[in-house]
């Protein structure tokens with residue numbers, strides 16, 4: 071857990087009944103651990119969790135103290151529980167990977183080479199590890215060595231699955247199912263060899279034959295097929311939903327057959343807010359119908375409700391802004407909401423939030439709608455619309471989020487102006503735009519894709535990605551967060567339309583459109599604090615865009631993700 075998550079976890083529990091007792095127990099446990107008495111710390115934390123089962127920080131510490139005592143099975147179960155109650159802890163993938171290595175020394179020992187194919191290499195132990203499975207099921211694996219380890223293991227599973235009578239223990243079946251769920255959320259981005267493709271074709275024919283004739287299907291075979299292609303693509307796939315499966319395989323059938331069917335049914339329920347322009351909007355819509363962005367598994371746990379004024383004050387303590395004064399209600403527009411993760415997280419974060427989330431792509435919107443937790447259903451509406459025409463919908467908002475969307479429009483500044491029309495006085499807007507400086511290397515990759523003619527298909531994306539990993543360049547694609555799933559890579563280097571910006575262009579637009587610049591935001595809080603401290607040290611104003619332009623030229627990668635910034639309507 072990072073510091074922010076710890077603080078949120080702490081606040082969560084303090085506000086709940088019995089929370090202060092649980093917090094007390096946590097403090098005593100930490101003191102006991104500092105004094106070297108881990109068993110006493112463990113007892114105290116267990117008590118805290120009896121009082122407050124969702125106390126993420128206590129859960130995290132208990133897992134950590136088990137691990138420190140060499141009790142790896144207990145530690146893994148506790149980390150799996152942490153992943154359940156605080157899925158956001160899975161976002162810090164470097165920390166997750168370190169934990170997996172400590173939990174499974176055989177994994178750590180083989181990570182640089184091939185995955186173990188049998189129990190001697192610890193595969194049975196790894197397959198039975200609940201945290202390992204929780205990681206595969208709930209977050210994209212964002213590490214190349216780990217990805218290759220899993221790809222090699224999948225190769226072994228494919229060979230096992232086409233054997234005459236495949237032999238796999240219950241844990242191996244469950245592990246293959248967890249791997250299938252991983253491959254679904256990364257949209258089959260792992261490299262696939264020609265012999266593996268041929269074996270999978272055979273496996274598919276076997277399973278389709280069994281579904282047609284009513285013969286049994288080995289759960290292991292179904293799971294392994296689902297590590298390479300989605301089960302809903304099978305002929306008569308719905309028959310899978312009527313069979314009995316071990317629970318881990320049933321979860322794959324849910325993910326890959328039942329949920330896509332639900333989403334298909336939801337498409338018809340989505341209101342159309344504006345017409346979709348032809349030209350760029352139509353081309354962009356087609357891309358996101360094929361690859362809704364991003365595919366995600368679990369929403370963060372809801373934090374204690376925030377007030378937008380407080381968030382701005384906290385993020386930008388020295389920048390003047392006019393408080394909105396909205397403590398109990400907040401009307402929000404998420405423009406270009408994609409598959410809804412950000413729209414849902416925003417909605418659950420702000421006190422009294424009521425959100426309209428708009429996108430071009432019905433596939434993205436129906437995924438977002440299906441994933442909306444019951445507690446948020448009355449607070450958020452999803453609708454299809456084109457930002458280019460949104461200025462006329464006759465509604466207005468306190469807060470508009472437009473992250474990673476305007477730069478995919480034919481006329482980004484025209485789209486931005488449409489959104490400004492919907493801002494109430496003093497309303498705030500959070501914008502994410504590509505930086506021309508930061509994307510120089512990405513542009514090289516885009517050039518490579520165009521020159522070599524890789525198609526924007528799953529196979530084309532897999533090949534281009536492997537090529538880029540192998541290419542000697544000072545720019546490290548492996549460090550890019552958005553390089554570990556198909557829709558991310560498509561978005562990053564295969565996009566049908568993108569424009570890039572510089573800070574002076576943004577500054578000119580802000581000045582011409584009655585906005586005040588509040589500040590840049592960095593997803594990583596440590597970076598955010600670092601850049602803020604740098605500005606403070608030099609006595610620069612953090613809202614001085616001329617200064618930021620010079621700062622970016624000196625540090626050209628700082629906006630590698632995007633420019634993400636807040637503006638306020640004058």
Ligand SMILES: C[S@@+](CC[C@H](N)C(=O)[O-])C[C@H]1O[C@@H](n2cnc3c(N)ncnc32)[C@H](O)[C@@H]1O
Pocket residue numbers: 351354355358363364405406407408409412428429430431434455456457458472473474475478479561
């Ligand atoms: C890169 S995704 C970003 C999704 C989301 N904002 C996020 O950050 O996760 C861009 C999204 O913007 C949507 N989009 C692009 N142009 C749009 C337009 N003219 N009107 C509405 N949505 C648009 C796309 O369909 C896509 O879902």
